[in-house]
Amino acid sequence: MAITAKKSRNSRGSGTGMQPSKLSTYIILTICAVFVLFPVAWMLSVSLRPNNQVFSYPASFIPQEFTLEAYVNVLTSNRYMTYFLNSYIIGIVVTIVSTIIGVMGGYGLSRYKFRGKTSFSLFVVATQTIPRISLLIPFFILMTRLNLYNTRGGLILAYTSFALPYAILMMQGYFNGISTELDEAAIIDGLSRFKTLWKIIVPVTIPAILSTMIYTFILSWNEFIFVMALIQDDALRTIPVGIAMMKGETTYQWNMMMSMSLLGTVPVLVFYLFGQKYFVSGLSDGSVKG
Amino acid sequence: MIDTNLQTNKKLRNALEAFSFTGPSAIILFCVMLLPLILVVVYSFFQNMVVENSPFVGFSNYMRFFTDPDIFKMVRFTIVFTIGSVFLHLAVGLLLAVKLNTNINRFALSIFRGIFILPWVFTAAVVAVAWQLILLPQGILNSMFSVIIGQRVLVNWLGKPLIAMGTLIVVNAWRGYPFCMTSFLAGLQSIPESLYEAAQIDGAGRSQLFFRITLPQLRPVILSVVLLDAIWTLNLFPLIWLLTGGGPLSATDTIATFTYRYAFVDYQFGLASAAATIGLLVTMVFTVFYVRKQKVD
Numbered sequence: 001m002a003i004t005a006k007k008s009r010n011s012r013g014s015g016t017g018m019q020p021s022k023l024s025t026y027i028i029l030t031i032c033a034v035f036v037l038f039p040v041a042w043m044l045s046v047s048l049r050p051n052n053q054v055f056s057y058p059a060s061f062i063p064q065e066f067t068l069e070a071y072v073n074v075l076t077s078n079r080y081m082t083y084f085l086n087s088y089i090i091g092i093v094v095t096i097v098s099t100i101i102g103v104m105g106g107y108g109l110s111r112y113k114f115r116g117k118t119s120f121s122l123f124v125v126a127t128q129t130i131p132r133i134s135l136l137i138p139f140f141i142l143m144t145r146l147n148l149y150n151t152r153g154g155l156i157l158a159y160t161s162f163a164l165p166y167a168i169l170m171m172q173g174y175f176n177g178i179s180t181e182l183d184e185a186a187i188i189d190g191l192s193r194f195k196t197l198w199k200i201i202v203p204v205t206i207p208a209i210l211s212t213m214i215y216t217f218i219l220s221w222n223e224f225i226f227v228m229a230l231i232q233d234d235a236l237r238t239i240p241v242g243i244a245m246m247k248g249e250t251t252y253q254w255n256m257m258m259s260m261s262l263l264g265t266v267p268v269l270v271f272y273l274f275g276q277k278y279f280v281s282g283l284s285d286g287s288v289k290g
Numbered sequence: 291m292i293d294t295n296l297q298t299n300k301k302l303r304n305a306l307e308a309f310s311f312t313g314p315s316a317i318i319l320f321c322v323m324l325l326p327l328i329l330v331v332v333y334s335f336f337q338n339m340v341v342e343n344s345p346f347v348g349f350s351n352y353m354r355f356f357t358d359p360d361i362f363k364m365v366r367f368t369i370v371f372t373i374g375s376v377f378l379h380l381a382v383g384l385l386l387a388v389k390l391n392t393n394i395n396r397f398a399l400s401i402f403r404g405i406f407i408l409p410w411v412f413t414a415a416v417v418a419v420a421w422q423l424i425l426l427p428q429g430i431l432n433s434m435f436s437v438i439i440g441q442r443v444l445v446n447w448l449g450k451p452l453i454a455m456g457t458l459i460v461v462n463a464w465r466g467y468p469f470c471m472t473s474f475l476a477g478l479q480s481i482p483e484s485l486y487e488a489a490q491i492d493g494a495g496r497s498q499l500f501f502r503i504t505l506p507q508l509r510p511v512i513l514s515v516v517l518l519d520a521i522w523t524l525n526l527f528p529l530i531w532l533l534t535g536g537g538p539l540s541a542t543d544t545i546a547t548f549t550y551r552y553a554f555v556d557y558q559f560g561l562a563s564a565a566a567t568i569g570l571l572v573t574m575v576f577t578v579f580y581v582r583k584q585k586v587d
Contacts, residue, residue, distance in 0.1 A: 022392070022394050025389050025392050025394055026394065026398070028385070028389055029386075029389055029390075029402050032382075032385075032386060032406070033402060033405045033406070035464075036405055036406060036408060036409060036464070037405060037408070039420050039421060039424060039464070040408060040412075040420075042420070042423070042424060042430055043420045043423075046423065054423075055426075055428045055429070057428070057433060057436075058433060058436070058437060059430050059433035059434070101314045101315055101318065102315065104311045104312070104314060104315065105311065105312050105314065105315030105316075107311050108308055108309075108310075108311030108312035108315075109312060111311075112304065112307065112308035112311070112312075113308075114304070114305055114308040114309075114312075115305075120312070120316065122581055123319070123323075123324075124315075124319070125580075125581050125584050126577050126580075126581050127319065127323050128518075129518070129521045129573060129576065129577040129580060130323065130327070130570070130573070130577075131524075131525035131546065131566075131569055131570065131573055132525070132527075133525065133527060133546050133549050133550060133566060133569065134326075134327065134330050134549075134566040134567070134569060134570045135322070135323070135326045135327070135330070136550075136553070136566075137330055137333060137549075137553055137559060137562055137563050137566055138325070138326035138327075138329040138330050138333065139326060140340075140553070140554075140559075141329075141333070141339055141340055141559065142326070142329070144340070157321075157322060158322065160318055160322055161319075161322040161323050161326075164315060164318055164319060164322075165319065165323075168315055193307050193311075194310070197311075221413070222413040222414070224413070224414055224415055224527070224528040225527050225528060225550070228554075229550075229553075229554050239413075239415075240413045240414065240415035240416070240528070241415070243415045243416060243419055244415045244418070244419070244528075244532055246419075247418075247419055247422070247532065254423055257419050257423075258419075258420070258423070261412075261415075261416040261419060261420060264413070264416065265411055265412055265413070265416060268411045268412075268413070269411050272407070272410075272411055
């Protein structure tokens with residue numbers, strides 16, 4: 001899927017033949033870019049100034065006094081670094097677990113016919129649209145009874161509700177694009193189905209698996225409502241909820257909130273730049289098959 | 291005899307193999323998806339399942355939900371917010387996708403594309419705090435208006451019902467259009483060049499090309515994106531919760547903030563389950579259309 005999307009991008013010839021003058025295109029794009037960039041630039045600007053200059057009037061866009069104080073404060077705070085650590089631990093575990101199970105599930109759906117397959121596939125597609133809030137209440141009640149409330153384990157379980165269906169769907173799509181001749185050859189050579197998957201099929205889908213993993217990690221990194229409702233200990237909270245909690249404190253450290261926000265976005269940005277080629281097309285393929 | 295035995299054997303083997311691959315997924319999804327969905331409906335008929343031995347109360351949670359004094363405001367904002375957000379996502383996404391699909395300088399193009407995808411990398415909590423900082427009465431937005439007008443402006447962008455409704459739609463538009471844009475861009479790039487060439491030979495103008503070729507060709511992508519976006523917007527929680535908390539005076543409440551407040555502020559889990567079930571039913575209407583649009587192999 002990603003490959004076809006890439007191809008069509010590369011094969012884009014001399015445009016669509018319907019361009020107005022180039023100048024107006026540049027003007028429109030630049031105006032839009034200013035609107036899009038403004039909040040980001042302001043975050044950066046505030047993160048680089050002392051907190052008492054956040055609301056100076058008249059406002060100056062460029063900080064009158066540059067300081068890395070906010071970044072130093074965040075990076076040397078045990079509390080804030082714990083949020084980062086938690087986000088990484090949960091993101092990595094959820095990604096690995098749902099990728100392994102998703103690869104198997106995707107392969108099963110791609111290669112076997114069995115009773116209930118259509119309804120299972122439909123169910124997996126439909127889960128993408130289930131509001132997390134409607135899962136949250138049963139999760140809360142069940143996890144309180146099973147002693148999973150306020151634990152990382154409970155959180156990881158909750159996260160698989162959105163990470164696993166995504167992994168299954170993406171992998172099924174990629175496996176469908178691989179000829180079954182490869183499987184058949186391996187089986188004739190005496191490999192079991194299981195080994196065929198892990199030793200023959202998985203190695204040729206590594207880019208697809210990586211892009212699925214990256215996106216799964218980003219989904220986990222961004223998750224908010226489950227942490228908010230299923231975690232009570234500050235020491236178990238992740239970055240998005242940590243940032244939201246800074247908002248509720250008595251003195252607003254806006255410069256620290258902005259530096260924390262930007263630092264918390266860095267991993268997503270890096271992953272985006274790293275996996276852009278694969279998963280932007282994957283993103284639209286996965287959900288929009290047209 | 292032997293033949294049929296062999297066949298059933300093969301069938302059984304095939305079924306076992308299929309299960310060994312899909313079984314783990316099926317079991318986990320049953321536990322974290324199907325079971326909770328069934329339970330939330332069951333809970334909605336009990337007074338408060340967080341307490342042991344909670345009594346069965348029939349439809350009384352639903353009655354309480356539908357007679358909530360703020361329900362009209364909630365329904366109104368959910369509709370306005372969803373339609374407004376989806377429309378803006380669509381319009382901005384389409385405009386930028388079309389503009390990014392022209393053959394201007396390649397380097398400039400990749401810079402622009404990088405900029406326009408940017409809102410997508412920020413998580414909802416970050417979007418909320420960043421915009422709150424901008425929108426505060428003493429914030430930069432009012433500051434800039436003050437400079438333009440020449441006198442101090444102190445609009446409370448999140449504090450007045452009608453203004454807050456509009457503000458949330460704009461913030462959500464900023465945040466959500468990249469998904470539409472990238473989907474449309476991928477769609478545009480798969481429209482065959484020859485269609486445009488043929489139309490141009492026939493003397494079609496620029497707007498004719500757009501309305502007669504681009505839009506019809508993009509139609510399937512647009513439909514899917516609109517459905518998915520409507521579902522997401524309908525159930526959007528963190529952005530609204532962190533910016534307005536559903537206020538002022540319930541003006542920006544949605545079914546999601548309602549449900550969350552019932553459950554985790556008021557601890558009325560029966561009522562919250564009823565609200566969640568209603569939200570689920572509304573979402574499922576869209577889901578049916580969405581799943582029908584997807585080709586399931």
